[in-house]
Amino acid sequence: MKIAVMGTGYVGLVTGACLADLDNEVYCVDKDKEKVQALSRGHIPIYEAGLEVLVRRGLDSLRLKFTADAPKAIRSSEIIFITVGTPSTEEGEADMSAVREVAEEIASSMDGYKVIVNKSTVPVGSTKLVEKIIQERVEGRFEFDVVSNPEFLREGTAVQDFLHPDRIVIGSDSQRAIGILTELYQPIHAPLVITDPSSAEMIKYASNAFLATKVSFINAIANICEAVGADVREVALGMGYDKRIGFEFLKSGPGFGGSCFPKDCRALIDIASKAGYHFYLLEGVMEVNREQMKLMVEKARRHLGSLRGKKIAVWGLTFKANTDDIRESPAIAIVSMLREEGAVLKVYDPIAMDKVRDVFSDITYAADPYQAVEGMELLMLLTDWDDFKWVDFKRVKELMDHPAIIDGRNCLDPLTLRRIGFDYEGVGR
């Protein structure tokens, strides 16, 4: 099938590369010309396992092309995906300006029937909004359908998630569009949830808000565990065996972050409020999350007293392991708070150092985990990259001025570390 993907970010690039690999002819469009040029040469701007191979295979077979020429891509395609960003506005609602812009671009280049598929996470009613924008410009000259098809991929496992999703949600009132998308997704074996556009749009927000709720819930339990002398990891294990609860998203840590959970929670609170419902529960989830990040700084204070002039090493800066994404990363928020309290920071991340350099210019960047801890008084582990689990902690102890660790992800073994001589603190254990 002939496809255009409008917006070649995390979702658009993965969508385009995977659909090309499933034998479709795909144009990935982006208005960032430098990005388009780099991608056309096979240079991937993001870190995502398995993606580079797919992109190169797509380029070699000519099934995958990158362009800034939106009209050409739109005219060459029957299916047009919208995968642009929908960041939070100051008020917390989803910023729809890129979606509107793309809808206008599609309308001005229409030359026949198209299925416009919205994969961006957008408020309920956005399918109708895109329909209206296009209809106002097309004025009945061409037929088209707009479909909501939210994306559930996770950064770090995006290719795998796209090709092996738990479900595919298609929200449309048009049998023609549903038929085309069902055929497109036929090689991907997953349950199809075919529903109306509003429910499809809500499924995405409700899913992310629910997962965020699980994270804040276990973080709250972790904090109670600390106070009463229980171990949250044991508690989560015991809870997770209950099939109604499950093990996923029951890992306590420094709070959730990333480009989706915080902004989607804020957007859902806003959607609810505009619809006349005060979403106290989700506001609480966000509040617990903010407090959890502050708690990491409080833990540092408990170890060091005032943080002014104290030397702290930080391992891990991305919002989770296996991605280079630092958008709303708890580690970045915590580094920022430590910095404000006057701590002297040396940081290390296996992938995201260059991105973080753009955020903080006055901290020290280490070349590896060992360099990061040299002469430091406290080590804070904030992203659970596997690399950190295999570090030689005897060497780390020798390099540090004072051997203390705050394991913000509970991914190290306290017994081993204490045996080596570390002052170890996890989260809720």
Ligand code: NAD
């Ligand atoms: P992103 O910021 O990585 O990418 C968006 C891209 O769109 C950028 O490359 C930008 O240059 C491009 N763009 C903006 N306006 C454009 C225009 N008019 N024409 C062409 N290109 C344009 O965003 P993302 O993380 O891929 O997220 C996209 C959407 O998918 C968001 O709504 C997000 O909530 C949703 N989503 C993201 C994830 C994720 O893990 N990142 C997962 C599921 C859903």
